[in-house]
Amino acid sequence: MKEQIGALNALYPSLTTLVGAVVNGRENFIAVAHVGILKHSKNPYLTIALAKVHHTNKGIHDHQAFSVCVPSQKMVEITDYCGLVSGKNTDKSQLFDVFYGETSFAPMIKQCPVCMECTVHDVVDLKSHDIFIGEVKRTHVDPAVLDGKDIDITKVQPLLFDMASKKYFSLGEPVADCWSVGKALKKKD
Numbered sequence: 249m250k251e252q253i254g255a256l257n258a259l260y261p262s263l264t265t266l267v268g269a270v271v272n273g274r275e276n277f278i279a280v281a282h283v284g285i286l287k288h289s290k291n292p293y294l295t296i297a298l299a300k301v302h303h304t305n306k307g308i309h310d311h312q313a314f315s316v317c318v319p320s321q322k323m324v325e326i327t328d329y330c331g332l333v334s335g336k337n338t339d340k341s342q343l344f345d346v347f348y349g350e351t352s353f354a355p356m357i358k359q360c361p362v363c364m365e366c367t368v369h370d371v372v373d374l375k376s377h378d379i380f381i382g383e384v385k386r387t388h389v390d391p392a393v394l395d396g397k398d399i400d401i402t403k404v405q406p407l408l409f410d411m412a413s414k415k416y417f418s419l420g421e422p423v424a425d426c427w428s429v430g431k432a433l434k435k436k437d
């Protein structure tokens with residue numbers, strides 16, 4: 249028998265990201281671990297769930313654009329800081345070297361190995377949260393973390409977020425090949 253622990257979202261660990269937006273004319277960055285992969289197509293989509301109290305939401309609403317950057321483990325301190333202080337009281341615009349792609353108002357972080365510039369496709373207006381559905385327009389990657397045309401996550405060294413322990417974790421070793429290891433259980437015709 250399992251123990252029932254109430255209605256708890258148990259979908260952790262999740263990827264820790266830094267989301268960038270321009271709020272009241274100033275670049276702002278927020279730590280976001282509630283990111284969803286919505287769809288894979290020619291242009292992929294993603295979701296970010298931001299509590300309405302945050303400063304960042306206004307910038308995304310105003311300009312219909314934002315960035316999602318993936319910090320590496322060595323950026324853990326500054327990433328956590330972006331999740332501790334609000335742009336309402338603290339200027340976070342000078343924390344990083346910022347660059348832009350072709351999407352205005354989607355500031356990206358040079359120090360992050362992977363950055364995506366997004367435009368807002370839609371917003372789900374919940375009582376406490378804005379769920380921003382973003383269309384990924386362009387993805388910018390450090391050549392050092394590329395394996396051919398693919399992003400090598402072992403080189404990105406992302407920060408995995410766990411709500412229960414409130415800790416950042418790192419990737420472990422690969423377990424098996426996807427869409428492959430299960431073939432052993434397929435009935436032979």
Ligand SMILES: Cc1cc2nc3c(=O)[nH]c(=O)nc-3n(C[C@H](O)[C@H](O)[C@H](O)COP(=O)(O)O)c2cc1C
Pocket residue numbers: 264276277278279280281282283297298299301302303304305327328330331332333334335336409
């Ligand atoms: C690791 C981490 C992940 C976070 N993920 C989210 C999230 O997914 N959604 C959210 O609304 N807040 C999240 N937060 C909280 C915000 O990052 C934090 O409140 C931030 O200071 C808000 O910044 P802003 O007011 O400048 O927008 C997270 C914080 C940390 C440390």
